[in-house]
Amino acid sequence: MRSPDTSPDAHAAVIAARRAMAPGELIVEAIRLSHEVVAVAEAGIRARHPDYGDDQVTWALRRLRLGDDLLRQAWPDAPLVAT
Numbered sequence: 001m002r003s004p005d006t007s008p009d010a011h012a013a014v015i016a017a018r019r020a021m022a023p024g025e026l027i028v029e030a031i032r033l034s035h036e037v038v039a040v041a042e043a044g045i046r047a048r049h050p051d052y053g054d055d056q057v058t059w060a061l062r063r064l065r066l067g068d069d070l071l072r073q074a075w076p077d078a079p080l081v082a083t
Contacts, residue, residue, distance in 0.1 A: 041065075045083060056081050 002011040018026065038061070045060045046052065052060065056079075063071050064083040071078055 038065075049082065052081070 002008065006014075018029070021029065041064060042057060042061055045057050045064070049056070049060070059079050060081045060083045062075075062078070063080060066074070068080065071080075
């Protein structure tokens with residue numbers, strides 16, 4: 001799916017580059033992109049809550065990624081800090 005802010009030519013170039021990658025390269029790229037998404041989410045939490053320490057950011061990120069129900073199942077006593 002092409003992002004609305006990406007031209008059709010740029011999108012086609014990215015698709016062609018990915019199709020040329022070996023399976024291992026695709027996995028590495030997927031992991032890199034996943035880490036990038038987490039970093040952007042963490043930066044958003046820090047921007048919205050500049051008073052949060054590292055622990056609060058970690059809990060907010062877990063809450064954002066897992067949702068309240070799963071977070072409570074994994075960590076029943078976890079703080080439900082704002083995301």
